[in-house]
Amino acid sequence: xxxxxxxxxxxxxxxxxxxxxxxxxxxxxxxxxxxxxxxxxxxxxxxxxxxxxxxxxxxxxxxxxxxxxxxxxxxxxxxxxxxxxxxxxxxxxxxxxxxxxxxxxxxxxxxxxxxxxxxxxxxxxxxxxxxxxxxxxxxxxxxxxxxxxxxxxxxxxxxxxxxxxxxxxxxxxxxxxxxxxxxxxxxxxxxxxxxxxxxxxxxxxxxxxxxxxxxxxxxxxxxxxxxxxxxxxxxxxxxxxxxxxxxxxxxxxxxxxxxxxxxxxxxxxxxxxxxxxxxxxxxxxxxxxxxxxxxxxxxxxxxxxxxxxxxxxxxxxxxxxxxxxxxxxxxxxxxxxxxxxxxxxxxxxxxxxxxxxxxxxxxxxxxxxxxxxxxxxxxxxxxxxxxxxxxxxxxxxxxxxxxxx
Numbered sequence: 001x002x003x004x005x006x007x008x009x010x011x012x013x014x015x016x017x018x019x020x021x022x023x024x025x026x027x028x029x030x031x032x033x034x035x036x037x038x039x040x041x042x043x044x045x046x047x048x049x050x051x052x053x054x055x056x057x058x059x060x061x062x063x064x065x066x067x068x069x070x071x072x073x074x075x076x077x078x079x080x081x082x083x084x085x086x087x088x089x090x091x092x093x094x095x096x097x098x099x100x101x102x103x104x105x106x107x108x109x110x111x112x113x114x115x116x117x118x119x120x121x122x123x124x125x126x127x128x129x130x131x132x133x134x135x136x137x138x139x140x141x142x143x144x145x146x147x148x149x150x151x152x153x154x155x156x157x158x159x160x161x162x163x164x165x166x167x168x169x170x171x172x173x174x175x176x177x178x179x180x181x182x183x184x185x186x187x188x189x190x191x192x193x194x195x196x197x198x199x200x201x202x203x204x205x206x207x208x209x210x211x212x213x214x215x216x217x218x219x220x221x222x223x224x225x226x227x228x229x230x231x232x233x234x235x236x237x238x239x240x241x242x243x244x245x246x247x248x249x250x251x252x253x254x255x256x257x258x259x260x261x262x263x264x265x266x267x268x269x270x271x272x273x274x275x276x277x278x279x280x281x282x283x284x285x286x287x288x289x290x291x292x293x294x295x296x297x298x299x300x301x302x303x304x305x306x307x308x309x310x311x312x313x314x315x316x317x318x319x320x321x322x323x324x325x326x327x328x329x330x331x332x333x334x335x336x337x338x339x340x341x342x343x344x345x346x347x348x349x350x351x352x353x354x355x356x357x358x359x360x361x362x363x364x365x366x367x368x369x370x371x372x373x374x375x376x377x378x379x380x381x382x383x384x385x386x387x388x389x390x391x392x393x394x395x396x397x398x399x400x401x402x403x404x405x
Contacts, residue, residue: 007032007127009146009156011134011169013040015109016294016311017162018116022060023319025125032156033126034146036133036163042113043242045190046106046220046227048205048305051388054102056312059319065115070105071219074203078357080369081210084258088372089204090380099381100388106205106218106227112308134159135168137290144289158289158328160318162311165277167296173287179277179299183235184354186276186302187250189228189268193219196226197263205305208264209368210257211361215264228268229302230254233359236275243273276301278351281344284336291332293318298343301350303358306387310343346387 008024010017013035021031049070057063076090090096092104120126133149137159144159161169165179193201200206200217208215213232220227232253250271254262278299285292294311318335325331360368375383 006030006143006155006157009034009134009144009154009159011146011159011161011167012163012294012296013037013117013128013130014042014162014164014294014311015113015116015308016315017160018113018120019056019060019312019315020160020162020293020318021126022062022116022119022123023315024322025120025123026061027319027323029125029322031126032154033120033128034132034134034148034154035128035130036149038130040113040117040128040130042109045109045188046218046229047109047112047308048218049105049107049112050306050309051097051100051102051104053309053312054105056309056316059316060116060119060312062115062119065119066107066112067105069111069115070103070107071203071221071223072103072105073205073218075205076104077202077204077206078372079206079208079261080365081208081213081215081257081261082365084260087209087369088375088380090384091377095377096381099385104205104388106220108220108227109308111221133168134161134163136172137169139288139290158291158332160291160293161296162293164295165299167292169290170292170296173285173290173292174282176279176282179239179279181237181239182276182278182301182351182354183233183237184231184276184301185234185236185240185253186229186231186274187245187268187271188274189271190220190225191228191267191269192225193223195267195269197260197267200260200264201226207358208257208261209358209360209365210254210261211365212359213253213257214358215254215257215261217264228264230265230268231276231358238275239277240273240275245271245273247271249273278347281340281347283340285340286329286332286336289328289332291318291335297339298347300343300347301354303353304346304350304387306346306350310346314339314343 007030057066078087136147146154205218216229285297321331321335
């Protein structure tokens with residue numbers, strides 16, 4: 001079998017992996033997605049979608065479907081968790097949409113994953129395979145062999161490692177050790193809308209900023225539920241993902257905040273814990289015919305709400321570069337160059353936001369409040385234009401619109 005007849009292999013069937021498969025399939029490429037779990041699905045609750053996510057949806061041909069599932073919030077709202085006073089807000093209405101070309105929305109992670117899964121299932125160019133964890137790879141001048149945990153071997157034109165924070169593909173490609181543990185712990189809950197305190201049922205993505213802690217909430221699933229995410233510094237030494245905890249543990253980091261902010265936590269149920277991790281930015285994600293994508297390439301803290309958005313931008317860029325470059329190695333290197341600095345900026349600014357915006361105390365917090373309150377809406381739009389006003393792609397990719405069905 002010639003190299004051109006082989007599929008492109010994608011390790012990982014999360015949002016980034018499926019978006020990649022969809023983008024490549026629309027460029028006429030055969031794709032085989034290798035997922036380690038026994039079924040395709042996403043763990044988690046709500047995620048936020050900036051205008052750059054909708055740019056990617058449109059390029060990948062799922063814009064209408066994604067829009068139908070999203071909730072369009074009116075504001076990004078920042079509250080002082082000690083005083084329960086608003087610090088500032090960013091209006092997300094007509095002026096925001098006109099400036100950035102698309103809306104800001106929130107969606108359940110499982111619903112978004114389902115958008116990509118259905119599109120991949122409908123594509124004759126995409127094959128989805130479960131129980132197929134990629135643990136390593138071998139390559140030569142004509143292709144790549146993915147080595148599976150069960151000893152199986154799968155041959156392809158290229159291998160895209162979209163296998164997340166603990167990527168096996170990254171482990172071989174970069175060999176740069178485990179992720180960095182931030183010492184911040186996040187607790188997540190989803191509650192029926194009627195259990196949310198009535199005075200806080202805002203149509204906003206709201207963040208309460210307090211000393212060494214913050215609380216986030218916004219509506220989900222057609223206003224049937226509220227997504228709750230609370231985070232505090234507890235110097236957690238080791239990564240943990242999805243561990244069930246009781247409310248008492250969640251409350252440990254919030255005894256010092258305003259009773260109104262505390263009331264949000266009191267209404268949470270079935271809390272689960274994650275210890276946040278990221279990595280230092282790196283310049284190289286490519287080894288011959290192997291490349292990293294999404295969290296495997298640039299894992300970031302959640303504070304910019306851009307993890308899934310960056311993975312989808314990666315998928316758009318990779319598809320675009322595969323179309324532009326005949327040689328596989330050249331396409332992967334061009335993708336790496338195009339995405340490296342933008343994602344590094346998001347990684348580093350995500351850390352900085354946690355330190356200087358969400359979690360300061362005393363004079364530091366007072367200075368934050370004064371600076372942020374003084375900004376007009378236009379000044380806020382100017383501040384965020386670098387992330388929402390551009391996808392970091394070449395203009396021909398960013399403005400390509402919906403590909404033909």
